[in-house]
Amino acid sequence: MVVADVAAAAGPAGRRAMVRAGTGALLTLAALVTPVSQALAAAPGEAKGPSNVVFVLELMALMLVGRLLGEAMLRIKQPAVMGQLIAGLILGPSLFGLLAPHVQQALFPAAPEQKAMIGAISQVGILLLLLLTGMETDLRLVRQSGRAAVYASLMGILVPFALGVTLGWYLPASFLPDPSKRLVMALFLGTSLSIASVQIVATVVREMNFTRRAVGQLIIASAIIGDSIGWILVSVIFGIAITGSVDPLPLGINLVEIVAFLRRSLTIGRRVVFFIIRWVNDTFMSEFAVITAILLIMGAMALITDAIGVHTVLGAFVAGVLIGESPILTKHIDDQLRGLITAFFAPVFFGLAGLSADLTILHQPMIALMTAALIFIASVGKFTGGFIGGRLGGLTIREDLALACGMNARGSTEIIIASVGLSMGALSHDLFTMIVAMAILTTMAMPPTLRWALARIPMRKEEKARLEREEMEAKGFVPKLERLLLAIDDSANGRFATRIGGIIAGANTMPTTVMHIHGDQRPSKDVVEQAKEKAREIGETVQAVAGRSDESKGEEENGDKIDITTIVEAKPKTEVVAAEAEKGHDLMVVGLERTLDADKEFHDDIASLAAGFPGPMAVVVARDGQLDNPMHSRLNILVPVNGTDQSRRGAEVAIAIARATRAPLTALYVPQRGQKGRRSRQHEEGILKDVAALAETYGVEIRTAVRADIAADQAIVKEMVRRRNNLLVLGVGRRPGDKLFFGDIAAALLADSEKSLLFVAT
Numbered sequence: 001m002v003v004a005d006v007a008a009a010a011g012p013a014g015r016r017a018m019v020r021a022g023t024g025a026l027l028t029l030a031a032l033v034t035p036v037s038q039a040l041a042a043a044p045g046e047a048k049g050p051s052n053v054v055f056v057l058e059l060m061a062l063m064l065v066g067r068l069l070g071e072a073m074l075r076i077k078q079p080a081v082m083g084q085l086i087a088g089l090i091l092g093p094s095l096f097g098l099l100a101p102h103v104q105q106a107l108f109p110a111a112p113e114q115k116a117m118i119g120a121i122s123q124v125g126i127l128l129l130l131l132l133t134g135m136e137t138d139l140r141l142v143r144q145s146g147r148a149a150v151y152a153s154l155m156g157i158l159v160p161f162a163l164g165v166t167l168g169w170y171l172p173a174s175f176l177p178d179p180s181k182r183l184v185m186a187l188f189l190g191t192s193l194s195i196a197s198v199q200i201v202a203t204v205v206r207e208m209n210f211t212r213r214a215v216g217q218l219i220i221a222s223a224i225i226g227d228s229i230g231w232i233l234v235s236v237i238f239g240i241a242i243t244g245s246v247d248p249l250p251l252g253i254n255l256v257e258i259v260a261f262l263r264r265s266l267t268i269g270r271r272v273v274f275f276i277i278r279w280v281n282d283t284f285m286s287e288f289a290v291i292t293a294i295l296l297i298m299g300a301m302a303l304i305t306d307a308i309g310v311h312t313v314l315g316a317f318v319a320g321v322l323i324g325e326s327p328i329l330t331k332h333i334d335d336q337l338r339g340l341i342t343a344f345f346a347p348v349f350f351g352l353a354g355l356s357a358d359l360t361i362l363h364q365p366m367i368a369l370m371t372a373a374l375i376f377i378a379s380v381g382k383f384t385g386g387f388i389g390g391r392l393g394g395l396t397i398r399e400d401l402a403l404a405c406g407m408n409a410r411g412s413t414e415i416i417i418a419s420v421g422l423s424m425g426a427l428s429h430d431l432f433t434m435i436v437a438m439a440i441l442t443t444m445a446m447p448p449t450l451r452w453a454l455a456r457i458p459m460r461k462e463e464k465a466r467l468e469r470e471e472m473e474a475k476g477f478v479p480k481l482e483r484l485l486l487a488i489d490d491s492a493n494g495r496f497a498t499r500i501g502g503i504i505a506g507a508n509t510m511p512t513t514v515m516h517i518h519g520d521q522r523p524s525k526d527v528v529e530q531a532k533e534k535a536r537e538i539g540e541t542v543q544a545v546a547g548r549s550d551e552s553k554g555e556e557e558n559g560d561k562i563d564i565t566t567i568v569e570a571k572p573k574t575e576v577v578a579a580e581a582e583k584g585h586d587l588m589v590v591g592l593e594r595t596l597d598a599d600k601e602f603h604d605d606i607a608s609l610a611a612g613f614p615g616p617m618a619v620v621v622a623r624d625g626q627l628d629n630p631m632h633s634r635l636n637i638l639v640p641v642n643g644t645d646q647s648r649r650g651a652e653v654a655i656a657i658a659r660a661t662r663a664p665l666t667a668l669y670v671p672q673r674g675q676k677g678r679r680s681r682q683h684e685e686g687i688l689k690d691v692a693a694l695a696e697t698y699g700v701e702i703r704t705a706v707r708a709d710i711a712a713d714q715a716i717v718k719e720m721v722r723r724r725n726n727l728l729v730l731g732v733g734r735r736p737g738d739k740l741f742f743g744d745i746a747a748a749l750l751a752d753s754e755k756s757l758l759f760v761a762t
Contacts, residue, residue, distance in 0.1 A: 050111070050113040050114045050116070050117050051114065054106075054107070054109065054114060055114070055117045055118060057107060058107065058108060058118050059118065059121070059348060061091060061107060061351075062087065062088070062091070062347050062348050062351035062352070063343075063344065063347045063348065065087040065090065065091060065351070066083060066084035066087040066088075066346075066347030066350065066351050067083075067347065068083075068087075069083030069084065069086050069087045069090070070082075070083035070084050070087075070347070071083065073086075077447055077448075077451075078444055078447060079443065079447075081346065081350055082440060082443060082444060084346060084347045084350035084351055084354075085350045085351075085353060085354045085415065085436070085439075085440060086354065086440070087347070087350075087351050087354060088350060088351035088352060088353055088354015088355045088356075088357070089354040089355075089357060089359060089436075090354075091104070091107075091108070091351065091354070091355060092104070092108070092354055092355035092356070092357065092358065093355075093358045093360060094354075094357065094358055094359035094360060097358075098360065108355060118348070118352065119352070121345070121348050121349075122348060122349045122352045122419075124345065125341075125345035125346065125348055125349030126313060126316075126349060126416055126419065126420070127298060127299075127302055127312060127313065127316040128298075128316075128340075128341045128345045129341065129345065129346060129349065129416060130231070130313050130316040130317040130320060130416070131294075131298045131316050131317070131319060131320040131323070131341075132320060132337075132338065132341050132342075133227065133317060133320060134316070134317045134318060134319060134320020134321040134322075134323070134324060135320040135321070135323055135324035135334070135337075136320075136324065137224050137227070137228065137317075137320065137321050137324060138220075138221075138224065138324075139321065139325065147392075147393050147394070148218055148222075148389070148390060148393025148394060148395055148403075149218050149221040149222045149225060149393070150225065150393070151388075151389035151390070151392040151393040152218070152222040152385075152386050152389030152390050152393060152403055152407070153221075153222040153223075153225035153226040153229065153389065154225075154229075154389060155385040155386065155388045155389035155392070156194070156196070156222065156226055156382055156385040156386040156389055156407045157194040157195070157226050157229055157230070157385065158194075158385060159194075159381045159382075159384055159385030159388070160190070160193040160194040160377070160378060160381030160382045160385055161190040161191065161193065161194040161233075162190070162381075163190075163193065163377045163380075163381040164186070164189045164190030164191070164192065164193035164194065164377065164378070164381070165186045165187060165189065165190035166186075167186075167189065167373070167374065167377055168182070168185050168186025168187075168188075168189035168190065169182065169186050171185075171186075171370070171431075172366075174430075175370070175428055175430055175431050176428060176431075177425050177426070177427065177428040178425065181241070181425070181426055183240070184237060184240055184241045184424075184426045185421075185426050185427060185431070187233075187237045187240065188237060188417065188418075188420075188421040188426050188427055189427075189431070189435075191230060191233050191234060191237065191417055192414045192417050192418055192421075192435050192438075192439075193374075193377065193378045193381060193382070193414075193438075194226070194230065194381075194382070194385075195226055195227060195230035195414065195417065196222075196223045196226050196227070196382070196406070196407045196408070201219060201220060201223040201406050201407075201446075210454050213457075213459070213463065213467070214460070214463050215395075215399045215402055215403070215454070215457055216454070218395075218399070218403060219402065219403055219406040219407075219450075222386070222389075222403065222406075222407065223406070223407065226407070228317075230417070231313060231314050231317045232258060232262075232314065234311055234313060234314070234417055234420060235254075235258055235305065235310040235311050235313075235314040236254060236255065236258070237426075238309075238310060238311040238420075238424070239254040239309050239310065241424055241426055254308075254309055254310070257308040257309070257310070258308075258310060258314070261304065261305065261308060261310070261314075261318075262318065265301070265318045265322065266318075266321075266322075269301075269318075269322060270322050270325070273297055273319075273322040273323060273326060274322075274326050274327065274328070274563060276293055276297060277290060277293055277294070277297075277323070277326045277328050277329060278326075278327075278328045278511070278563065278565070280292075280293040281328050281583060281584065282565075282583045288336065290328075290329075290333050291333065291336055291337055291340075294323055294333075294337060297319050297322075297323065298315075298316050298319040298320070298323075300315075300319075301315035301316065301318055301319040302315035302316050302319070303315070305318075311420060313416070313420065327482075327483075327509070327510070327511040327562070327563045328483070328511055328563070328584070349416075349419075350415060353415045353418075353419055353436065354436065356419075356422065356429065356432060356433075357429075357432060357433040357436040357437070358429065358433055359433060359437065361430055361433055362433075362437070367430060367434070370434060371434045371437050371438070374434050374435070374438050375437070375438045375441055375442065378408075378438050378442055379408055379442055379445075382404075382407050382408045382442075383404045383405070383407070383408055384404075385407070386400075386403050386404035386406075386407035386408075387400055387401070387403070387404040389403075390403045390404065398453070398456055398457050398458075399457060401453045401456075402450065402453035402454050402457060405446065405449040405450045405452075405453045406446070406450050406453075408442055408445070408446050408449070414435060414438070414439040415435075415436065415439055418432050418435040418436065418439075419432075465697075468697060472693070472694055472697050476652055476694075477616075477648075477649040477652045477653075477762070478504070478507055478508065478649075478652045478653060478656050479508060480586075481504070481508055481510055481586045481587050482508075482510060482511075482584070482586050483510055483511050483512075483513075483583075483584050483585045483586055483587075484501060484504060484505050484510045484511070484512040484513070484585065484586070484587055484588075484589065485512075485513050485515065485577075485580055485581070485585040485587070485588040485589070485613070486498065486501040486512055486513065486514050486515065486538075486542065486588075486589050486591075487515045487517065487572070487577065487588060487589070487590045487591070487592075487609050488501075488514070488515070488516065488517065488538065488589075488590070488591045488592070489516070489517045489518065489519060489591070489592050489593055490518070490519075490593075491591075491592065491593030492593075492622055492626070492627045492628075492630045493591045493592060493593055493595060493620060493621065493622040493627070493630075494591045494592060494593065495541075495591075495630040495631055496591060496620055496622035496626045496627075496630035496631075496756070497589055497590065497591020497620035497622075498538055498541050498542055498545070498591065498630075498631075499541075499545055499630060499631050500589055500591075500618065500620055500657065500758060501542055501545075501589040501591075502541065502542040502543070502544070502545025503545060503656060503657050503660045503661070504587070504589065504618075504653065504656060504657075505542060505545075505562050506545065506562065506660065507656045507659075507660070509562050510562060511562060511563040511564075511565070512539075512542055512562055512563070512564055512565070513564075513565045513566075513567065513580060513583075513585065514538050514539045514542060514564065514565070514566045514567070515567050515568075515569060515576075515577075515580065516538055516566065516567070516568050516569070517569050517570070517571060517572055517592065518530075518568060518569075518570060519570070519571065536566055538566070539564040539565075539566045540564075541631070542562075542564060543561060543562060543564055545631075567580075571605070572592070572605045572606075572608040572609045573608065573612070574608050574609070574611045574612035575612060576612065577608075577609050577611075577612030577613050578612035578613070579612075580612075580613075581612060581613050581614060581615065585613075585615070586615060586616065587615065587616050587617065587618065588609070588613045588615070588616075588617040588618070589617070589618045589620065590606060590609055590610070590617060590618070590619045590620065591619075591620040591622070592605050592606060592609075594606075595619075595621050596621075596750065596751075600750065600751035601739060601740075601741075601747070601750070601751075602619070602739065602740040602741075602750070606619060606740060607739060607740040610734075610740045610761075611740075616649075616760070616761065616762040617761050618653065618758060618759065618760050618761070619757075619758070619759040619761065620756075620757075620758055621750065621756060621757040621758070621759075622756050623753070623754060623755055623756045623757070624726060624754060624755055624756060625726055625756075626726070626727070626756045633726075634663070634726075635657065635658075635661050635663035635726065635727050636663060636664050636723065636724055636725045636726050636727065637654050637657060637658050637663050637664065637665045637666070637725060637727045637728075637729060638665075638666050638668060638716070638719060638720050638723060638725035638727070638728050638729070639651050639654035639665070639666070639667055639668070639691075639728075639729045639730070639731075640667075640668045640669075640670045640712065640715075640716055640728075640730060641667055641668070641669055641670075641687055641688070641691050641731075642669065642670055642671060642672045642687065642712075643672070643683070643687045644672065644731070645762070646731040646732055646733045646760075646761075646762055647731040648690070648691070648694075648731065649731045649760055649762050650729050650730055650731020650732070650760040651667065651691045651694065651729075651731065652694065653729055653731075653758070653760050654729035655694060655695050655698055655700050655702075656698075657727075657729070658695075658700050658702075659698050659699070659700050663727075664701075664703070664723075665695065665700060665701070665702045665703070666702070666703045666704070666705060666719070666723050666725065667688055667691045667692065667695075667702055667703070667704050667705070668704075668705045668706070668707060668715065668716065668719050669684045669687055669688055669704070669705070669706045669707070669708065670707060670708065670712040670715050670716065671708045671712065684706050684708065688704040688706070691704075692704060703723075705719060705723075707719055712745050713744075713745045713748040713749055713752075716728065716730075716745075716749065717749075717752070717753065720753075720755055725755060726755050726756060727755065727756045727757075727758065728749065728753065728755060728756070728757050728758065729758045729760065730742075730745075730746060730749065730757065730758070730759055730760065731760045731762070732746050732759050732760065732761050733761065733762065734761050742759055742761055746759055
């Protein structure tokens with residue numbers, strides 16, 4: 001029995017976890033017996049239709065037992081999806097049907113009307129799981145993966161696919177649902193053996209802390225490419241199943257339609273999906289509106305693929321790829337959708353897949369022998385294909401072993417493919433059960449073998465440097481920004497703020513909203529149109545500056561163009577900014593002509609904008625050379641630091657600007673207010689070393705200096721004169737009060753400095 005083999009392989013701790021989960025499952029089943037019996041006995045002798053009570057109880061059983069066994073799997077370092085699949089095996093004829101057949105049949109009756117109710121949930125679950133798989137598909141990682149991932153994925157599909165098709169062609173006729181469908185069955189069998197499960201591979205790689213390691217990315221990229229090819233194969237096979245034979249003309253037309261669908265989806269469709277998600281996020285006030293939009297996009301693309309004679313799973317998968325790349329898709333929205341799928345639809349789908357399998361057939365010698373052959377061919381074929389691909393891609397032996405081990409996880413992907421084949425009548429129940437057994441055993445064997453292989457791969461010097469940079473980025477301020485609001489006018493200060501905003505947006509390919517404030521209190525139609533045209537020009541400028549900033553990261557990291565939205569306002573309005581802030585903007589960059597009032601404090605226009613934006617903001621004050629040539633003037637940057645979180649965030653912004661413009665950068669240590677006389681040289685050096693290390697990770701040269709013997713504002717002014725700096729980036733905090741105030745040091749510099757200022761307020 002497969003369940004017994006799993007328990008034996010889990011070890012003592014694993015067996016205890018599975019026993020506890022199994023006990024909980026049995027108690028659950030016992031609790032369900034009474035209401036099920038009552039539901040069935042409600043009207044004896046009468047013809048009954050589908051029962052809502054039974055339907056709800058089926059859902060409860062699948063979710064609860066799946067959750068218990070999923071938790072047990074996690075505790076023995078196995079994927080939770082395996083617990084949900086085993087839950088279906090336990091609830092089905094493999095175990096529960098043996099121990100209490102009448103109760104099992106009462107809980108999961110064979111009546112077509114009753115099965116159709118929960119089957120509909122399962123079919124929606126297939127689409128949602130493919131949507132989630134697509135969202136986890138990182139096309140940028142695929143583009144960066146190089147030839148090793150391409151070779152590994154192609155060979156990892158070709159070898160097991162050929163072996164699977166060969167096995168299917170010579171299987172005894174008793175395993176076929178219809179002898180006339182042998183070709184379709186063989187193709188489905190070959191596809192089931194050839195695809196690796198992206199979710200399970202990524203889970204193990206993430207658990208081993210190899211997600212950002214080169215070999216970890218290579219393994220994930222290979223699985224992504226293989227998965228993508230696999231769903232295209234399924235779509236082609238679906239077309240063959242409809243015609244019943246390999247007719248070159250319909251098959252060629254089908255392939256052309258698939259290619260056309262993919263091409264249009266990744267070009268026009270990509271822009272449409274981005275627009276829909278952004279428009280819904282920015283327009284609707286109701287909760288979960290973006291989730292609804294995502295589900296509608298998935299349904300529409302699934303219907304399109306169905307209309308061209310391709311299975312709906314391809315449409316759902318491609319929709320997930322496009323949605324996952326949307327720049328407006330925040331982690332919060334992603335978590336909401338993921339929670340819905342993993343908590344409800346996944347246990348129902350995988351549980352029903354387990355229910356459809358009957359492991360009791362394995363007591364028949366012929367079926368047991370063929371299942372063993374299937375597992376052997378699947379494992380050897382996938383390992384061999386991945387290993388050959390890795391060698392062709394130039395990997396080391398240790399890296400190649402890890403890649404080959406990682407490719408041998410089937411899990412969720414194979415179950416979905418097998419379920420599609422079963423629903424189409426291409427696979428028999430016996431063959432479906434054999435595939436389920438193969439998927440469980442190969443998937444549970446993959447994590448320990450991959451852990452063993454990954455633990456033996458040494459880290460290269462350049463890889464260590466990249467990981468250190470990414471670890472520092474994870475703690476940073478700028479890398480976590482997702483959306484930018486740029487509030488500017490037509491002044492030189494506004495143009496300089498546009499330059500700064502473009503640099504920050506390009507550092508993280510951030511979607512940017514340009515709020516152009518034209519200043520005409522009674523605008524005519526012509527004035528508004530001119531303002532809109534100016535806003536579009538500003539958006540193009542932001543895009544151009546962002547592109548130059550993006551190029552500074554290196555060719556291997558270059559991303560796509562940023563998403564620009566433009567709006568026009570007559571004057572700064574608190575309520576307008578507040579409405580924009582609710583759309584998910586993480587940083588506002590402000591650049592207006594009227595920056596100071598008569599008292600050399602921030603003008604009310606700046607204060608109005610700040611009052612409506614509760615998050616971080618950057619206020620630009622252009623002076624001297626930046627007023628004469630705001631877009632192209634040569635920068636020389638000074639950033640004061642003192643060990644506070646605000647000063648470090650200011651340093652991050654300064655480093656981003658220096659990196660994009662290749663400007664000289666100096667970090668100046670100045671003590672915090674009231675700290676004079678209590679500092680230590682070691683303390684000063686530690687703060688400067690932290691900033692220097694941050695700059696070094698981005699390839700930015702930085703000079704350091706200490707001026708702790710005089711007031712901070714005087715020290716900053718003297719250092720700017722000595723270094724000939726023309727831009728001061730100062731990390732500050734907002735102070736409470738009626739006026740916008742960043743502290744005494746910022747106020748002194750705002751009033752007296754002759755050089756440009758950038759206040760980063762967090």
